Amino acid sequence: MPRPRRPLLTRDRIVETALALIDADGLGALSTRRLAAALGVQGPSLYNHFATKDEILDAVADTVTGAVxxxxxxxxxxxxxxxxxxxxxxxxxxxxxxxxxxxxxxxxxxxxxxxxxxxxxxxxxxxxxxxxxxxxxxxxxxxxxxxxxxxxxxxxxxxxxxxxxxxxxxxxxxxxxxxxxxxxxxxxxxxxxxxxxxxxxxxxxxxxxxxxxxxxxx
Amino acid sequence: MPRPRRPLLTRDRIVETALALIDADGLGALSTRRLAAALGVQGPSLYNHFATKDEILDAVADTVTGAVxxxxxxxxxxxxxxxxxxxxxxxxxxxxxxxxxxxxxxxxxxxxxxxxxxxxxxxxxxxxxxxxxxxxxxxxxxxxxxxxxxxxxxxxxxxxxxxxxxxxxxxxxxxxxxxxxxxxxxxxxxxxxxxxxxxxxxxxxxxxxxxxxxxxxx
DNA sequence: GAATGAAAACTTACACCGCTAGTTTATGAG
DNA sequence: CTCATAAACTAGCGGTGTAAGTTTTCATTC
The missing domain is CATH 1.10.357.10 (Tetracycline Repressor, domain 2)
Structure with missing residues (x-):
């Protein structure tokens, strides 16, 4: 699959799904491949939106902190x-x-x-x-x-x-x-x-x- | 190398070395292969003394708690x-x-x-x-x-x-x-x-x- | 003292991990 | 219309925990 007409991923969608996976299965169960799969996409595609997995976790953590x-x-x-x-x-x-x-x-x-x-x-x-x-x-x-x-x-x-x-x-x-x-x-x-x-x-x-x-x- | 005349590993030595590695390089840097290498041994040999990596970490954690x-x-x-x-x-x-x-x-x-x-x-x-x-x-x-x-x-x-x-x-x-x-x-x-x-x-x-x-x- | 079974090292291998590199195609700006 | 960029892909690297099976030694039992 080349570049799609409408982007499949957004930072928000990634963060949201990551948080859901972490809530459901724990921090240790979050891998880039599993996260990507939950988003209907291949693992490395995430790196078009975040530089590292830690950057994803930072974003997840900040949305949680944002509720304070x-x-x-x-x-x-x-x-x-x-x-x-x-x-x-x-x-x-x-x-x-x-x-x-x-x-x-x-x-x-x-x-x-x-x-x-x-x-x-x-x-x-x-x-x-x-x-x-x-x-x-x-x-x-x-x-x-x-x-x-x-x-x-x-x-x-x-x-x-x-x-x-x-x-x-x-x-x-x-x-x-x-x-x-x-x-x-x-x-x-x-x-x-x-x-x-x-x-x-x-x-x-x-x-x-x-x-x-x-x-x-x- | 088959079974050695004197065991190369003991639970204590493993725990001690694991704690030293964790102190030096962080929890994330502790892998079974690196720990084994520090002990002059191959990775899987650890599993003759501990069932899982978590069991090693439990033992490390308990020696730390033991100092309280x-x-x-x-x-x-x-x-x-x-x-x-x-x-x-x-x-x-x-x-x-x-x-x-x-x-x-x-x-x-x-x-x-x-x-x-x-x-x-x-x-x-x-x-x-x-x-x-x-x-x-x-x-x-x-x-x-x-x-x-x-x-x-x-x-x-x-x-x-x-x-x-x-x-x-x-x-x-x-x-x-x-x-x-x-x-x-x-x-x-x-x-x-x-x-x-x-x-x-x-x-x-x-x-x-x-x-x-x-x-x-x- | 021989036989036997457990112990403790090994090698090999599997499935998964984060991430890089390079490819392909659609989009949007000039 | 051109073309750089964006956003997906595939392939693959080095690393991970650990399972499986092998070899040799030690400790025990007959």
């Missing part, structure tokens, strides 16, 4: 904005858990990831956090969200009662975790996020508000 | 034990960052990972946390530690000033993050961990101590 809502930093106080962002971030990642290991490596040059970092950092600095602290807070929350989406804690335990009974006295119920996967993971996230934000709020009154009130025009 | 110290749960109060554990956990992972994406998927059937989960969960329950809460706390801290070790936040930003200057007003200094990688990552971890533990301590007095004092013999 950072608008709170423009309208709400920093604490509420952080909470909204963290939940939205988590929702975006858990909707496509298989891409998280790739995405969690860092923003790289992906526009949506950089825009997110920009919004968070900017929002925190605007709220009065010293720049270094704003960096740390953004990083800490990213750690927590990425870690929570990366391989469900609950699903990480095998569904095999005998494995635990013998050697791990406190894990007798661990095999049941898989059943309640979603609620365990969400409960852990909710608890951890609340604790984190609680701690940050305390830190805020301790450092930022203290410093401001000490200034002549604070 | 959970002894605090036997000797200190739960809050100090959590802090010690989290730092030890982080040190173990950041010593071998390239294996973290594999390891972070969950404990699976790896003995060291399961022993760690057992110690943490047991310690928290012994301290008075309700079982469900203990699960959540262990998970939340694992999220945070794994996220922090999985692809350095700082290194995730490209060292290219022009990339940021144009479109991301608040990230003008982001390209400098790579320089201070270690201190940024550690600072973010320290801040986040302190905040998390601060929040958990508050939650403890709110729920556990309240409940206990309400009991007749509390």
């Amino acid at each position: 809502d950072t608008s709170g930093f423009a309208s709400r106080d920093w604490l509420a904005a952080l909470r909204d962002w963290a939940w939205s971030y988590r929702r975006a990642l858990t909707a496509h858990p298989n891409i998280v290991p790739y995405l969690a490596q860092g923003p790289g040059r992906r526009p949506a990831a950089l825009a997110m970092a920009d919004a968070v950092y900017g929002g925190l600095v605007r709220a009065g956090w010293p720049p270094a602290r704003a960096t740390h807070i953004g990083a800490a929350l990213r750690y927590f969200v990425a870690g929570s989406a990366l391989g469900s804690f609950a699903r990480g335990f095998v569904e095999d009662p005998e494995l635990y009974a013998a050697h791990y006295p406190h894990l007798r119920q661990a095999h049941r975790l898989a059943e309640h996967q979603q609620s365990v993971d969400e409960g852990a996230f909710a608890l951890g996020l609340d604790a984190l934000l609680h701690g940050l709020a305390a830190e805020y009154t301790r450092t930022v508000e203290t410093v401001e009130s000490a200034r002549p025009n604070g | 110290d959970t002894s605090g749960f036997a000797s200190r109060d739960w809050l100090a034990a959590l802090r010690d554990w989290a730092w030890s956990y982080r040190r173990a992972l950041t010593a071998h960052p390239n294996i973290v994406p594999y390891l972070a998927q969950g404990p699976g059937r790896r003995p060291a990972a399961l022993a760690m989960a057992d110690a943490v969960y047991g310690g928290l329950v012994r301290a008075g946390w309700p079982p469900a809460r203990a699960t959540h706390i262990g998970a939340a801290l694992r999220y945070f530690v794994a996220g922090s070790a999985l692809g350095s936040f700082a290194r995730g930003f490209v060292e290219d000033p022009e990339l940021y200057a144009a479109h991301y007003p608040h990230l003008r200094q982001a390209h400098r993050l790579a320089e201070h990688q270690q201190s940024v990552d550690e600072g973010a971890f320290a801040l986040g961990l302190d905040a998390l533990l601060h929040g958990l301590a508050a939650e403890y007095t709110r729920t556990v101590e309240t409940v206990e004092s309400a009991r007749p013999n509390g």
Whole structure:
């Protein structure tokens, strides 16, 4: 088949299909040949639209990141904005858990990831956090969200009662975790996020508000 | 070469060499043939000692997890034990960052990972946390530690000033993050961990101590 | 001490992988 | 109308995990 009258592929169609395959079969199951086959095309044709497979994955990762809502930093106080962002971030990642290991490596040059970092950092600095602290807070929350989406804690335990009974006295119920996967993971996230934000709020009154009130025009 | 008089390979030697290769060149650069070559042997010989490559990676991951110290749960109060554990956990992972994406998927059937989960969960329950809460706390801290070790936040930003200057007003200094990688990552971890533990301590007095004092013999 | 079976290396080979090179034809710009 | 570019193709390279079968040695059993 030579060049067709209407292009068979577009970047969007490739990214969309890649994400669907990753969601369905995992990151490891995405090969250029399988992706191409799902698009009704031969493997190397993809390289007319992307230079490398990593570029495809970058695009997939960025559409996932693009679903994260950072608008709170423009309208709400920093604490509420952080909470909204963290939940939205988590929702975006858990909707496509298989891409998280790739995405969690860092923003790289992906526009949506950089825009997110920009919004968070900017929002925190605007709220009065010293720049270094704003960096740390953004990083800490990213750690927590990425870690929570990366391989469900609950699903990480095998569904095999005998494995635990013998050697791990406190894990007798661990095999049941898989059943309640979603609620365990969400409960852990909710608890951890609340604790984190609680701690940050305390830190805020301790450092930022203290410093401001000490200034002549604070 | 037929069967040699003294075996050329042992599981330990394979795991050790695999970890060294992963540390040096990354997880993606570990192939059975390269690993075998580093051991002075042909690729398929590895399969006399491990059934699959994943089994090798499991063993590597478990030696890394084995370096985590959970002894605090036997000797200190739960809050100090959590802090010690989290730092030890982080040190173990950041010593071998390239294996973290594999390891972070969950404990699976790896003995060291399961022993760690057992110690943490047991310690928290012994301290008075309700079982469900203990699960959540262990998970939340694992999220945070794994996220922090999985692809350095700082290194995730490209060292290219022009990339940021144009479109991301608040990230003008982001390209400098790579320089201070270690201190940024550690600072973010320290801040986040302190905040998390601060929040958990508050939650403890709110729920556990309240409940206990309400009991007749509390 | 001979026989035997498992162990541990080997070679060969398969199906798949990412990607390059070169070919063919349709499209759109001048 | 010309022609560079775009977008599909086929063929193929070097690499991957691993299965199959071979050879020799070791450890055990009669």
